[in-house]
Amino acid sequence: MTTRMPFVGGNWKMNTTMATATELAAAIRRDTADLVRSCDIVLCPPFPYLPAVAGELAGGGLMLGAQDVSSEPDGAFTGQVSASMLTDVGANVSIIGHSERRRYNAETDDGINNKVRMALDSALWVVLCIGETLEQRKAGNAIEVILQQLRHGLMDVPADQMRQLVVAYEPVWAIGTGMTATPADAQEAHRMIRFELKTLYDGGLADSTRIIYGGSMNASNAAELLGCEGIDGGLIGGASLKSDEFVKICSIAAEQYQSKQPCEGTPAP
Ligand code: PGA
Numbered sequence: 001m002t003t004r005m006p007f008v009g010g011n012w013k014m015n016t017t018m019a020t021a022t023e024l025a026a027a028i029r030r031d032t033a034d035l036v037r038s039c040d041i042v043l044c045p046p047f048p049y050l051p052a053v054a055g056e057l058a059g060g061g062l063m064l065g066a067q068d069v070s071s072e073p074d075g076a077f078t079g080q081v082s083a084s085m086l087t088d089v090g091a092n093v094s095i096i097g098h099s100e101r102r103r104y105n106a107e108t109d110d111g112i113n114n115k116v117r118m119a120l121d122s123a124l125w126v127v128l129c130i131g132e133t134l135e136q137r138k139a140g141n142a143i144e145v146i147l148q149q150l151r152h153g154l155m156d157v158p159a160d161q162m163r164q165l166v167v168a169y170e171p172v173w174a175i176g177t178g179m180t181a182t183p184a185d186a187q188e189a190h191r192m193i194r195f196e197l198k199t200l201y202d203g204g205l206a207d208s209t210r211i212i213y214g215g216s217m218n219a220s221n222a223a224e225l226l227g228c229e230g231i232d233g234g235l236i237g238g239a240s241l242k243s244d245e246f247v248k249i250c251s252i253a254a255e256q257y258q259s260k261q262p263c264e265g266t267p268a269p
Helices: 018-031 047-057 083-088 099-104 109-121 134-138 142-153 159-164 183-200 203-208 222-226 243-256
Strands: 007-011 040-044 063-066 093-096 125-130 165-169 211-214 233-236
Touching: 007 093, 007 165, 007 211, 007 243, 018 040, 018 047, 018 243, 040 093, 047 063, 063 125, 083 109, 093 109, 109 125, 109 142, 109 159, 125 142, 134 142, 142 183, 159 165, 159 203, 165 183, 183 203, 183 211, 183 222, 222 233, 222 243, 233 243
Parallel strands: 007 040, 007 233, 040 063, 063 093, 093 125, 125 165, 165 211, 211 233
Antiparallel strands: none
16 A cells, blocks of 8 residues: 555646636635645646735645746846745745646756756755657657656756655646546556656655646546556646635545555556
8 A cells, every 4th residue: 555645736827817816725725624634735826826825825734836947046037937936935846847838938858857956956846747749659659758758857866855856747648638548558657657766766765756647637537547556646737727626636636545456457567
């Protein structure tokens, strides 16, 4: 049985207004009061709403995350937001390397690695996103691509900072499309990621690192994904904008925590 605390993140992307962001945060805080002891929950609103959402979450046991962070400490970097600015307004997590940033902002594995190291050095937790495109999966390269992104993203990250890091496996073709990886495919990707962590670090660290799944997870399909051994939570986009749906996913993650079974169809390690 796993001992890893589940981790569920709400990635609000470029959605909400000041009013709806604070309303959503308040509702999630209210309805997760009993869950925060058995599930790490982080809300990632757009940058301008971080301070207001921090106010709503204060004392509630939820974490506050940003959707990105600069690799630079400060200076002439128009439009960027530094790790110290994030901690200054109460954020304690940053998503890094999301596929939408890799795609629309031309983020590279090198740049992502610089951000990861900056965030960890600034005591932020990191949700490092990796995932293959449909073309890469069809060509049979999915595992190779995600392991390469993982190795590159973690370059020069020391073992003692890895407890601040969560890996999010997000197949690009599953994000915002309504398609999810099958539980068996997702579990296989997670198993390979964990094996790679063992190679890069050691078995203890691989066992204790949370690896979460992202890509069209919702309240209806969360149980079969989160029920898989090795899937330690979710990064939720669309479904995190509805408090009932998001809270339901958190409660499934907390319940599943106690009773993990290998998924049917998954090859034995
Ligand atoms: P989705 O997004 O749940 O809307 O597919 C997930 C993500 O991008 O993290």
